[in-house]
Amino acid sequence: GGGAGAARGADPQEEPPPPLQAVLVADSFNRRFFPISKDRPRALLPMANVAMIDYTLEFLTATGVEETFVFCCWKSAEIKEHLQKSKWCRPTSPNTVRFVTSDLYRSLGDVLRDVDAKSLVRSDFILVTGDVVSNFNVSRALEEHKLRRKMEKNISVMTMIFKESSPGHHARCHEDDIIVAMDSATNRVLHYQRTQGLKRFHFPMSVFQNSIENVEVRHDLLDCHISICSPQVAELFTDNFDYQTRDDFVRGLLVNEEVLGNQIHMHVTTEQYGAHICNLLMYKAVCSDIIRRWVYPLTPEMNFTDDKNQSYTHSKHNIYRGVDVSLGHGSILEENVLIGQGTVIGSNCLITNSVIGQNCRIGDRVRLDGAFLWDRVRIADNVEICHSVICDEAEVKEKVKLKPRCVLSSQVVVGPDITLSEGTVISLHPPDEEEEDEDQFSDDSGVNKIESKVKLKGYNKKDVGSEGRGYLWKADDKNEEDEEEQRQSLWGPTLHSEEESESDSDLSLDSEEPDSRTASPQLDDIKVFQNEVLGTLQRGEEENISCDNLVLEINSLKYAYNIGLKEMMQVLSKVILEFPLQQMDANLDSQNYFSALLPLLKNWTPLFKNYIKRASDHLNALCAIEEFFLEHDSLCTSIAKVLMTFYQLEILEEDVILNWFSLRDTSDKGRQLRKNQRLQKFIQWLEEAEEESSDGD
């Protein structure tokens, strides 16, 4: 639909700048938060008792957006209702919210294609998902973006916003971790890759090759999932049907850069906060950040949603109390606690680092540490809860202990005197319902169907206790490598710095690689290195890569495998000499061998020249050559020719060759080699040549 254009009093020469628009995708298109999000859409999950989408809208409104399109798919009716009751749909709101609902959306790509089809955006817009919490002020980044587009005629398509934060930070989502190579002068993104727990990364050479002076590779960035996009973005999504997520888009754009000429830039902020909630660990981290006031001014006592139930008073140690909260005798609220309106807490409780929703009833002698309780939860006496999430109206009976990372979804009851082990997820929806539910994005309107199934199964007493109600959804597998989208655990991979070293990537070529990278390269390393060099040269030959690139590659391999110069030289020579053997069958006679080798040598002369600079290098090379020919007796005859070629191509110098020849302490075989006639002739010729040249000087 058409938007409300803000007609400001602008100069008659310029048109008034179009109002800033935003596209908010209120659906994450994955089932990460199941079973919690079966009852409530993800955008309405409460963070510090305020729905996530409220934070996103507040961020957009505060930064000057005047028109927001909210795209919903799953449970859209609930989202719509919530927003219509909130302050953003009041007539006085500076930000007009328009809803676009469809059941057909399956990914971010679909949404953007719809945006393009309906021509909803007229100029640069901000793209966010519904679960972004931020206090970022977009105006500076927006100005830079607009300036870039003006100056370079619409080449820059998108500006991504990142926050600088070091790798160990708890708000850095482990799954979402990225490595970015950027051009520091223009902030242009050159390479973008998800780390996925890998320890080794491959950067394509093209990243470093363009005439860019300063390339920075950064791992200290947190992806805020806020992007400033130009209208071309929507068009590009329409053109490329396989772009489903923003990642696809970024990668596709970078790969096709030469073809389409589009660029992506980035803006890094150090002082302002931005985070995207993709799993429960992030939820916990961002919640605690909100309570500790990192997202000022979006703090709980500000009550930015203007909801009467949400006014808190803020006291020392970040304790926020709502209205009508009653605290029993001897109860201690230690620090970083948020208590919602109307909650009653019993005596002798100890509560830290927790968020408690509205109208909860908590019994006596309860310990809550890192617990997130939503509304109307009832907790009986003597309960201990660590680092868990308990959703609406759930009930926890006496003497229950919840170990870290448990999730109790809504209306679940957990019976008396039971301990739930780490990572248990309990929900009223039986787990195998998921398999039969093919259309994962339809609203749960088939309630009757579900109820009948529920009646068939009883509740497992072992799981939920004698008075409990609920099914064990899935115990956490601790399977971090598991790539199955639907079965990924709610919490996501945990940040254990010791464990990280154990999870090796499967992507590198060699599986026998030792873990310890000690100073002296072990034999395996050299072998591996050799393979790599061989691979490089093969590619070099097939694709006619210039020698400079090959040099770069070999250099980087050298550093990666920690190979010394000497070994490298040896390996290099060996590989090159073996090359024709690899190309064709092993049994060659010297003639063919030499004719195959010659062009290769000519091509790769610069390679050699780069590495053979000092006398010791020459010697190394010669030793390697010697070794090679010792191994391959049949090719002995061509040793002279090879040496001759090396000499003629000015790779090796006469002095060194002569030196090598006259080395006293060689093995028997070596001496025998030297007795090779051809070789002797060559040496003679060399000596004479040398004398001639020294005469001529």
Place this chain on the structure above:
Amino acid sequence: GELMELIRTEGRRMTAAQPSETTVGNMVRRVLKIIREEYGRLHGRSEESDQQESLHKLLTSGGLSEDFSTPYPLLRANVIEAINELLIELEGTTDNIAMQALEHIHSNEVIMTIGYSRTVEAFLKEAARKRKFQVIVAECAPFCQGHEMAVTLAKENIETTVMSDAAIFAVMSRVNKVIIGTKTILANGALIAVSGTHTLALAAKHHSTPLIVCAPMFKLSPQFPNEEDSFHKFVSPQEVLPFTEGEILAKINVHCPVFDYVPPELITLFISNIGGNAPSYIYRLLSELYHPDDYEL
């Protein structure tokens, strides 16, 4: 009556939104008082202004509740006029205060201040036109607004020195006067000022240096300090320990308070647009500005 209710509701909403901005509440109360006065005038009460001026009347008045429901057509015009007067007064406060500068600052004095206050800046600039003195500015971490203050003062050719908050006590012995601005003046004469002011006040008391507070009257709030310390504003800890510090942040608590409480015993003089006053006199000024019924919005 209705008008007052409306204003009161809005006022309550606004103060609830940001309790540390007391000026908002103050202004609402001023307007309410204006309405009362104008109404009273039209209602035909005698011109003896407020009943609370005389101590005798204070004791005997009691129970005078006015029914504000009688409409007067002139009321609206009068109220609007009075509000305009209020606006003019507000615009002129800084100049009024600055005019008193010459009486208080003498030549060759060393003056200390903290943070950035526009009132103090105007005050010092006015004095600089006729007198020569030096200023030492405490930078007021972590926002370091003292730096901006020093820059603007230096532009007026006042000899300025910037120093860190930790050195306040050490330097105090050389200082003749301390002049500061404030965020709010409380009913008992205490101050809510930028963080670091309490230190400054204590040091001044120790060295018996006079502490002068320059603040316009609209900052005077009828609230008393209570244990809730609901005036406090804690800002993002970003300033103290930046977010980029990483892993350590999960293990520690970082706070960044913005304001400080300064008790009235440490203050020597208040300079406001109606002249200079001692802290113990503040309660009287309250009655001139606000009506007791409005203290609790």
